[in-house]
Amino acid sequence: MKLDLRPLLAGDKILRFEYELDPNSLDEVPVSDLFDASFPSPMKVSGEITNTAGYMQMKVSLAVDYKSYCARCLRPVNGSFTFDLEKTVATKDIVADLPEERIDDYVVIEDGFLDIDEQMREQLELEFPSRFFCKEDCLGLCPKCGKNxxxxxxxxxxxxxxxxxxxxxxxxxxxxxxxxx
Ligand SMILES: [Zn+2]
Ligand SMILES: [Zn+2]
Structure with missing residues (x-):
């Protein structure tokens, strides 16, 4: 989804948003190649962008149910994963002047729009666990006979x-x- 920030740029104080994001629409690369899990239902994205005297701040949360396998014993593991993201919203020319190490704190508005899906995909790739365990002290499988x-x-x-x-x-x-x- 692309958020229309033109009302905020024109002086509105707050923009709230809430929508469902199909995990399979995140990238040209299939989700199954990106993550060691599948997502049986759409991700829930909700947040707000506030505008305080021209300084725009984005707060957004994502929640997604996943199905995966225990990395030790291969039992199915289901759960729900969430993250929060907070960034400053700025136009392209402002971000262009920033030192590289600060660019990650910003999201860029292009022609008055903000590509929120892109933000969610990047963050999910950063934060989604690369493996799961059925329990913390899972004993795994016997390497010889394969017994759980x-x-x-x-x-x-x-x-x-x-x-x-x-x-x-x-x-x-x-x-x-x-x-x-
Ligand atoms: Zn296990
Ligand atoms: Zn054994």
């Missing part, structure tokens, strides 16, 4: 012994036995 260790231990031996070390292992065991005798 959250469901209980598997029968695999705890540690694999490198076959090249087997003679040494046997020697150590023998020494231990001898010590005990």
């Amino acid at each position: 260790l959250n469901d209980g231990k598997c029968v695999c031996p705890e540690k694999e012994i490198d076959p090249r070390l087997m003679p040494l292992q046997k020697l150590l065991e023998k020494m231990k036995q001898e010590e005990q005798e």
Whole structure:
């Protein structure tokens, strides 16, 4: 969506907006390539732009439901992700004069319009987690048998012994036995 800021530029004090954004319309790149998750419903975007004596400030929130998988055990993980974004709104010529490290604090108005979808996409790419866990202490899958260790231990031996070390292992065991005798 492109917000029409011309009323604000003409002196209005506030512009409120609220709309739904189809995740698949965010980019030419499919969402599934950008994120390790799918978004089953539209994202909800709401915010406002205030104009105080020509100084315009944008506050916006985005909320999106996602479906993904636990990075350790591959169980499905569903949830809701939100972020808030606050930026100063300025025209192209003002932003052009800014030092590069400050440009990220600004959003640019072009011909009286602000491309809010573009802002949402950039921020989502920055903030959306690259992986999820079903729970903080997820035990993951056994690398040998593939059993989900959250469901209980598997029968695999705890540690694999490198076959090249087997003679040494046997020697150590023998020494231990001898010590005990
Ligand atoms: Zn897990
Ligand atoms: Zn196992």
